[in-house]
Amino acid sequence: MERKSFLDQEPPPGYIAGIGRGATGFTTQADLGGSRRLPAGSFAPEDDNNEDDEERFLDADDDDTGRFGSIGDDDDEADRIYDQIEAKLHRKKARPRKRVLKDAPKDENKVQPQDISIGQSIRTIGEEFKEYKEKLSEVSAEDWLNLPDSGDFTKRNKRARKEMQERQRFYRNSDFVTSGLRDVGSTGDQALLDEKDVDLTGLSAAKEKVLAGQLTSLRDDKAESVDAETYLSQLQEVPGEISTEIGDYHKTRTLFAKMRETNPYKPDAWIASARLEYEAKKYKRARELIQQGCEKCPKSEEAWLVNIEMNKHDVSVCKVIVAEAVRYNAKSVRLWLCAASLEADSISKKRILRKALEFLPRSSELWLEVVKYEDDETMALRMLQKATELVPGNVSLWLEYAKRGDSKQILEQALEKVDSADAHILWIEMAKEEEQRTGNEVKIGRIVESCFEHTSLDRETWLDIASQCEKDGSSLVARAIVFSSMNLGVSDDDKLDIWKADALERPPEISRSIYMFITSNFPHDIESWMNFIKMEKTLKQYDQLYVVYQMATRANPKYELFYLMYAKDKWKEDGDVEKAKAIIAEALEVNPESEDLWFAALKLRSGEEARELFAKCRELLGGKTARVWHKSVTFERQNENRAAAKNLAEQGIQHHPKESKLYLQWGQILEEENELAAAAEIYHKGTLMCPNRPLLWVHLVRAYEKLGNLLKARSILDQAVISNPFSDQIQLERVLLEERAHNRSQAERILATALKKLPNSALLWRQNILYARPSHRKNLYTTALNCTDDHPMIILTIAKDMWLSGKIARAKQFFDACYEKDAAYGDYYIHYYAFLMKHGTKGEIQELEARFTENDPHSGEEWCALMKDVHRKDTDLELLRKAAERAAGKT
Incomplete structure (x- = not known):
């Protein structure tokens, strides 16, 4: 880039860098006072010989000039006035908020003013309302919600005026209406313009002129651009009284009349006008209008049908109308069917329908209708054969033909004639016929498989078809469709999840078929078996349920829960104890060391049979699990055999010294025998061996409490807290111990401390709610629910x-x-x-x-x-x- 030449030149005299961009300071006349402004660059450079520089600002404080010029008398006067104003404002602010009237006599019945500060006044007011504020805590949440809202009076009048304006109706007046009103005033009828005496006749005349102008405009092309057909069609579809559906009957009637006059050969206007009159209960006028419409529009099928509908109470008139209608509309299937429906006997109906077939030989509706009234089965078959020849692609005709003849042969013949999109209907019909005839599930499956080979529907569509088959009573066909359609459009990775979702959304029979398909392909999927069992239990189909249990146990013999559920349902639902025993015995053969199966077998037995089985169970599992020991102790206690129960508890502790339930059972037996000291000793041994079992500590404390030794009980609870610092059960026992000792205040203190340590304990929050006063409990509800989830x-x-x-x-x-x-x-x-x-x-x-x-x-x-x-x-x-x-x- 070329360097600019001026960068290498000397600057002109008086040049200051950046002054043109405002980058340097500037000096105004006000800064210089009354002195003359010096040109830029006239200042002499600082020099050591300039002696005046050091003393040139020494007299600034004594000078009468400032940056705004000299100070005169006017300035002094202004300063004095401002000082007086400031002093007055200061005195005003320093006055007390409440004056004390010294000279006025005091009246004891009147409130005497006092000179107090703002802070004191606030505190005084707060103390006066303290009692009322405390009572607010007793107000329930319902009372707060039911407090009435304050009325809005600020815009009441404005809102009333606005509502009045919305109820008013305004009309646009054309120029000739305005001039007409002016002429009325000029003829001497000045009362029109008087607010107190309005000429209603003149106003009515003006409104009629407005309406006439609107109706005249309907003849214009612009008015015809309005989509009236949509409005008329909607009007025909909406039933009901005219007073509720149409705002102004007379205006609508006039509008329709103008439309009929403008377009007399348009049937919609005649139909709408007739329906308007009919709904207004003017039946004669309605029939006249629709008859005129039929005469004006004889090719309108809808007009003739409406005419028949409005004369339905007089069948003879309807027959005359429909005869005239088919003369102009010989190709109308609806009119021919209507004509047949007006006849009372089947012979007349057949005659009319056969006449209709002469004009419409390829109408499947007419063929199906005429066959209904044919008593001769042979003739009906011939007619259907002829119909299928004339209309070979209609599935309904083929189905009716197959229903009356050799269905299998006819359906096979129909498969060659109908469109491929409708072929599946015939295949499914063949499968249904096979189910009704033989019920052979294998043959039904083959037919459905052939159907899938010749069609290309998606899985959702097939499942919908299967649901319809289930409704029709063809459960085997529905199952075959499900089996054949499950793999359509699903990948191997997602198919199991998709199938499970389908099973949850479909009807029972379809869901059952889907679960059967899933369990046959994934026999070890426990979730599918559980869902299958749950569905059958919900439907209370116990025969099906037991079949599912049998399939589940055979597919998963090592899964104990299936046997337990099977035995329980047999016992509870059928009351078949022997079958339940057999199920558990079968399960024990496969799972001989299962505790749950052994205890289920013991639950089904009683007396000596159960005692012998307990002995076998202890021999087999006694060294592996403590559960068999405390179950045995419970059994003996239920049978009032305390000596045997204590003996079993002692033996169990020898095998399992850290089993807390055995200590609890032994101690409870001793308490029942009123040996509290021995029971306390057993509980104490239990706490030594199982220090982290809060229930043992609780029973030990209560044993000493029954012995009357509260100090020992409290010290034991202190030890329990050390061993179980986060046990809400022990904390609650500390609270309840003080409560039982009639030391409520101490109990509340312990509870408050425990809640700080265990803020999510439902046990402690429940006790806290019970301790709270009724007026304070409501405030604790939300906190307790939030803390305890x-x-x-x-x-x-x-x-x-x-x-x-x-x-x-x-x-x-x-x-x-x-x-x-x-x-x-x-x-x-x-x-x-x-x-x-x-x-x-x-x-x-x-x-x-x-x-x-x-x-x-x-x-x-x-x-x-x-x-x-x-x-x-x-x-x-x-x-x-x-x-x-x-x-x-x-x-």
Whole structure:
């Protein structure tokens, strides 16, 4: 790039770099005061010999000139005025907010003003309203939501005027209407212009002129561009009274009249006008209009049909009309069918339909209709044969022909004539015929496979066809279609997931077929077998269910759960205990060391038979699992054999010294015998061997509490907290121990500390809600639910609290929410049963019992304690009823 020449030259005199771009400072006259402005560049450079520079600014403070010139008397006066204003404002701000009237006499009945600060006034007001603010905590959430909204009065008048304007109707007046009104005024009728006396006759005349102008404009081409056909067709389709469907009947009638006048050979206008009159209950006028329409438009099939419809009460008139109609519309299938329907006997119907076939020999509808009234089967077959020759591509004719003749031969013949897109219908019909005739599933499968070879439908379409076959009662055909269509359009990687999704969305028979296909191709897919079993149980098809169980156990003999479910359903649903025993015995042959199978076998037996089986089980599994020992102890306790139970518990502990349940059982037996000290010793041994089992610590504490040694109980709980720092069960026992010792304040302190340590414990939050005052409990609901992730225990606690508070509807909502959260929560059934006993119906109680039986609850403190009671003799449902009665008696 070429270098500019001026860069190498000397700058001109007085040049200052950047001054043209405003990059340097500048000096104004105001800066210099009254002195003369000097030109740029006239300043002498700094020089050591310039002696005046050091002293030239020393007199600035004493000078009367500033950057704005000299200071005069006017400036002094202005400053004085501003100072006075500032002083006055300062005095005004310094005044107290409330004046004290010193000279006024004091009245004890009046409020005396006081000189207080703003902060004191705020605190005083806060103290006055403190009592009312505390009462706000007792206001329920429903009361807050039901507070009325303040009315909006600011725009009430404006809103009223706007609504009045919206109700008003305005019309556009043309020039000749305006001039007409002016002429009326000029003739002496000045009352039109008077606000107090309006000439209604003149206004009516003006409106008529406006309407006449609008109707006249309909003749223009521009008016004809409006899509009137769409409006008329919609009007024909909408039934109902004219008063509710059409805003202004008279205007619409006039509009239709003008349309008929403009286009008299357009049938839609005549049809719409006739329907308008008919819906307005002016039947005579409607019939006259549609008759005129038929005369004007004799080739309109729809007009004749409407005419027949409006005269349907007089069959003779309808026959005359339809005879005239077919004379002009001999090719109308609808008119011929209408004519046949007007006849009462089959002979007349056949005569008319045969006449129609002379004009329309290739109408499949007429052929199918005439065959219906043919009594001679041979003649009907001949007619259908002729029909299939004239209309070889119509599937309905071939199906009717096959239905009356040799179906297999006719359908095979039809496959050569019909279009390939409709061929699958004939194949499926052949399969249905085979199912009705023989029920041979193999032959049906071959026919369906041939159908798939000659058609190209997708899998979804085939599944829809299979669903329709199921509705028609052809279950074997539906199954064959499912088997043949499952691999269409699916990859090997995704097919299992796709098949499972299809099985969940389809009707029962189709889903059953899909599951059969899945389990035959993937016999070891446990999820598919489980879904198959669940579906059959939902449908309560127990015969099918047992077949599925048999197939599942044969395909997966090592999977114990199938045997257990099979035996349980046989026992519960059929009451067949012997068959259940046989199922478990068969399972034990394949899985001889399965604990679950052994205990299932023991559950089906009682008395000496069960005792002998327990002995065999202990010999086989006693050294491997402690479960057989505490099951044996439970069995002996149920049979009131405490000595044998203690002996088994002691033997079990020798084999499994770290099994906490054996220590618990041994201690409970001793407590039943009133040997509290020995029981405490056994519990203590258990805590030494199993320090991380909170239930052992709890029983040990309660044993010492029963012995009257609260200090020992408290020290044991302290040890338990050290061994189990995050056990809410032990923390709750600390709270309950103080509660039982009538030390409520200490219990609340312990609970508060425990909640800080374990903020997500449902046990502790429940106790916290119970300790809270009724007016404060509502504030704890949301916090407890959020901290415990909507635990069913908290939901049930809220439901019970709502019930006790008298809020029955809200309580029921929370009971329902508890069921939705966990249907297997046993405590819900106890308290909801008690609730329904007082506030429910017999039907609701029966529904709850059905839920209980279906879900078989297995959780909940109260319910588990009842289930584990070794002395109970009741069934689960009886146990529930008794527990609910006790709960209802406490409320």
